Structure formats: C-alpha cells, structure tokens
Amino acid sequence: AQTVTQSQPEMSVQEAETVTLSCTYDTSESDYYLFWYKQPPSRQMILVIRQEAYKQQNATENRFSVNFQKAAKSFSLKISDSQLGDAAMYFCAYTYKETSGSRLTFGEGTQLTVNP
Amino acid sequence: DSGVTQTPKHLITATGQRVTLRCSPRSGDLSVYWYQQSLDQGLQFLIQYYNGEERAKGNILERFSAQQFPDLHSELNLSSLELGDSALYFCASSVIQGAATEAFFGQGTRLTVV
Numbered sequence: 743a744q745t746v747t748q749s750q751p752e753m754s755v756q757e758a759e760t761v762t763l764s765c766t767y768d769t770s771e772s773d774y775y776l777f778w779y780k781q782p783p784s785r786q787m788i789l790v791i792r793q794e795a796y797k798q799q800n801a802t803e804n805r806f807s808v809n810f811q812k813a814a815k816s817f818s819l820k821i822s823d824s825q826l827g828d829a830a831m832y833f834c835a836y837t838y839k840e841t842s843g844s845r846l847t848f849g850e851g852t853q854l855t856v857n858p
Numbered sequence: 859d860s861g862v863t864q865t866p867k868h869l870i871t872a873t874g875q876r877v878t879l880r881c882s883p884r885s886g887d888l889s890v891y892w893y894q895q896s897l898d899q900g901l902q903f904l905i906q907y908y909n910g911e912e913r914a915k916g917n918i919l920e921r922f923s924a925q926q927f928p929d930l931h932s933e934l935n936l937s938s939l940e941l942g943d944s945a946l947y948f949c950a951s952s953v954i955q956g957a958a959t960e961a962f963f964g965q966g967t968r969l970t971v972v
Contacts (some may be wrong), residue, residue, distance in 0.1 A: 777960075784965070785946060785965060785966050785968075786860070786963065786965050786966075787948065787950075787963035788963075789960055789962075792960065833901060844889075844952055844960075844961055845891055845903045845906055845914055845916070846891075846893075846901075846903065846950075846961060847903070848900060848901040848902075849900075850900050851900065851901075
C-alpha cells in the first residue's frame with residue numbers, strides 16, 4: 743500500500759525567509775504524481791504544486807518549488823520569501839496513474855506559522 | 859472558487875441519526891471523490907464515482923453509502939451516526955483523461971454529531 747509521511751507536525755518561519763517542508767512516500771508504482779496542498783483556516787484545500795514522477799526537473803510555481811528525489815522517495819516543498827498568507831496546514835499527497843481517476847493518499851500534514 | 863459546491867456547510871445532528879451530504883462537481887468533471895478529515899484519522903479517501911458508477915472504495919464504513927446521479931452530482935449518506943463520525947467531509951472532482959489529473963476540492967461539510 744502507498745503511504746505518505748510528513749515528519750514535521752509544526753514548522754515556523756519569519757516573514758520573507760525560506761522554509762522547507764519534508765515529505766517521504768512509499769510506493770511500488772513507477773508512474774505516479776505528487777502534490778502539495780495548502781489548507782488555510784478557511785478549510786479550503788488548495789493545490790500548491792504538482793510533480794510528475796517521470797519528470798526529472800523539479801516543479802516550480804512562483805515562490806514555491808519542490809525537491810523531488812525519486813530514488814529516495816522524498817518530495818520536499820520550499821517556500822521562498824514567506825508571506826503571512828502562507829500560514830496554513832500543508833499536506834503532501836500521492837496518486838498513481840490509473841484510468842479511473844486520481845484518488846489521493848495524504849500525509850499527516852505540517853502546520854506552518856509565519857511570524858511577522 | 860474551485861467550482862465544486864458542497865452543501866450544507868455545517869451540520870449538527872444527534873447520535874443514531876442519518877444525514878445526506880451533497881456535492882456538485884465542476885462543470886464537465888465526470889469523477890467525484892469523497893474524503894473524510896478527522897483529528898485522529900487525518901485526511902482519508904472514502905469512495906469514488908465515475909459517470910454514475912462506483913470506481914473505488916477506501917476506508918468507508920458500512921454505515922456510509924454514496925451515489926452519483928445522472929446529472930453527475932453526488933450524495934454521501936451517513937447513517938446510525940456516532941460521535942466519532944464528527945469530521946470535515948470533502949468532495950473533490952476531476953476530469954478523467956487516462957492519467958492522474960488534478961482534483962478540485964469543495965469547501966467541505968463540517969459534521970458535528972452530539
């Protein structure tokens with residue numbers, strides 16, 4: 743079974759600084775996708791960034807980037823120039839390629855606090 | 859706004875009761891997923907429907923059931939409710955393109971069982 747582990751229940755960062763959230767996963771599949779979702783106090787699940795396992799290049803979305811280490815099954819999220827609005831719960835998620843859809847397996851989450 | 863609509867936003871009910879949660883997917887999305895977010899279990903996949911048919915089951919209790927209607931909206935039915943069923947229930951939808959695609963989440967229904 744696929745599992746996703748986030749070993750940091752809580753993290754904090756100073757505004758404008760950089761923070762890295764860790765995620766490891768376990769799978770026997772070769773074609774899969776990894777995601778970081780953000781859940782602010784509004785509870786909405788918002789996709790931050792996505793990585794396809796077959797792509798060697800790390801995904802980047804503005805201030806958000808990932809460090810994808812396929813052999814190590816590691817998928818960390820780096821947030822640069824942190825802003826107060828980045829404060830939220832962050833979930834790492836995994837899904838594998840299947841014709842019927844893309845159900846997600848989530849990690850436990852990391853609560854990120856941004857200090858002014 | 860993700861385009862996925864869930865109703866109601868909040869629900870308070872007593873143990874032993876039955877409730878129905880409703881989800882309208884994004885226009886054009888054929889697949890609907892239900893997830894449960896609770897303090898002790900985290901975010902867990904419950905069930906998936908694709909174009910009206912059940913496609914995958916996760917950790918869904920026998921007291922829970924779901925269906926997807928011809929207009930593609932979905933309902934999650936929770937019966938014989940227990941205190942431990944209190945959670946945030948999310949619906950998500952995606953377009954099937956033969957590969958994993960982004961799932962768009964609704965704002966969730968907060969269920970409180972008292």
